[in-house]
Amino acid sequence: MRHALDLFSWEGRVSRRAYLATGIVLFGIKYGIDVGISMLFDHAWNPLMYLSLRVSPLLADATPRPYLLALVGAALPFLWIGVSLSARRLRDMGISPFWSGLFLLPFLQFAFILILAVAPPAKAADPKAPGYRDGAGPTPAPPAFFTRIIPAGHAGAFLLGLALSIASGLACFVVTVQIDETLGGGLFVGVPFGMGFLMAFTTAYGGRIGLGRAMGYSLVPLGVAMLILLAFAWEGVACLVMAAPILAGMAVLGAIGGYYASGAKALRMASAAGVLFAPTLIGVDIGAPPEPRSYRVVSEIRIDAPPEVVWRSVVSFPPIDSQPDPIFAIVAMPIEARIDGEDPGATRRCIFTNGEFVEPILVWDAPRELRFGVERQPAHLGRYIDVHQGQFLLTRNDDGSTSLRGTTWYDLRVHPAGYWHFWTETLLHAIHMRVLDHVKNISEHPERVARMGRPAPLPSWIASSNATCNCTRHAPGTRQILGY
Helix, strand or coil: CCCHHHHHCCCCCCCHHHHHHHHHHHHHHHHHHHHHHHHHCCCCCCCHHHHCCCCCCCCCCCCCHHHHHHHHHHHHHHHHHHHHHHHHHHHHHCCCHHHHHHHHCCCCHHHHHHHHHHCCCCCCCCCCCCCCCCCCCCCCCCCCHHHHHCCCCHHHHHHHHHHHHHHHHHHHHHHHHHHCCCCCHHHHHHHHHHHHHHHHHHHHCCCCCCHHHHHHHCHHHHHHHHHHHHHCCCCCHHHHHHHHHHHHHHHHHHHHHHHHHHHCHHHHCCHHHHHHHHHHHHHHHHHCCCCCEEEEEEEEEEECCCHHHHHHHHHCECCCCCCCCHHHHCCCCEEEEEEECCCCCCEEEEEECCEEEEEEEEEEECCCEEEEECCECCCCCCCCEEEEEEEEEEEECCCCCEEEEEEEEEEECCCCHHHHHHHHHHHHHHHHHHHHHHHHHHHHCHHHHHHCCCCCCCCHHHHHHHHCCCCCCCCCCHHHHHCC
């Protein structure tokens, strides 16, 4: 492209590197324009509004019409450029430019862009490769089964592998999450392994690419599938962020297996094992669901106040008015605690952004121990985690200060438990420390309590991230409580 007017041209080809670089620059410009329009109309804007139908202002009933028209008007030239660039990138891949219209799919266009930014250009098959099919020269032997199915060109093999891996991955997702609701090794180990295996086997068959590129290609269907889940609101940012490391790791392992299975004829015979790995693990999970694993998380803080003072803030506390840490973009945030009555039999209510925990008091040993069960927790958490007990333990120190320890006991229903325990421990510790820091603040400075009328408002990017996920989505009335 020699000048800016080339962006509107439909002629010629665009390499994947030029497509990606131009797309990044244009997205930066478009994002700045959208932010400016939003500021003009007194609205917040963040990148998640491009990706999730749950947070997009284009689908919100309360979006003012002038604001909506301004956003649509600003998007029109970028849509033209996006379609024209995509048509030329498809031509570079040897694919009909007709499919460039997929760029116009709202929320899914970034999955389409990712595919075009990574897909190889059209390239003839290597004459030395087992999958070579040239009519010149001696009549070749009848093609093998995989040679009949897998296209000879690089781009065609890439797209076939992408389609097969995404289709199989989403089908397994529907069975495990939407139908059976079993979140086990089949979903988080078998599915990404199988997707990586299929992608690598298809793209590497016939010696087209090396191991490094096969491993890189294995992450493409995973990224596309995650964008699809986010766009259709099947999963939210919290779940995708936490699952990404194990999914990516297993996809790369699957790619290694798929790469080597594609190389030698004897190994190709074992390719069915890689394809059947995910369905086998899913079948095991459905037939014999893994049992929940029990864990506890302990957090502690030192407070410069005697236990008698700290106890009052532990039992119930006013709204937390400190700014939330970034981690609360993927976990619900505690707001305040209330209590009805005293002694065992009283009921404590801990209010979160996604609902409330109803906690009957089990031990009331003032000012040393407060232990409570959990009668009810926010909706949608039960499929992942079951919190069943909590405790605050106060210890008087020699200098008159108090060591306050918070403990939560819970059952983890997501497997492999060893991996997910890392995340639950991290998130629960963050929740603990937000509460413990607040208790420390009001215990050491009781005069501040009178000024704590409202909780701190959530930054717009945290609020939007929370809104994409069932387990962090704001409970009715929370938006008004938090003042946004």
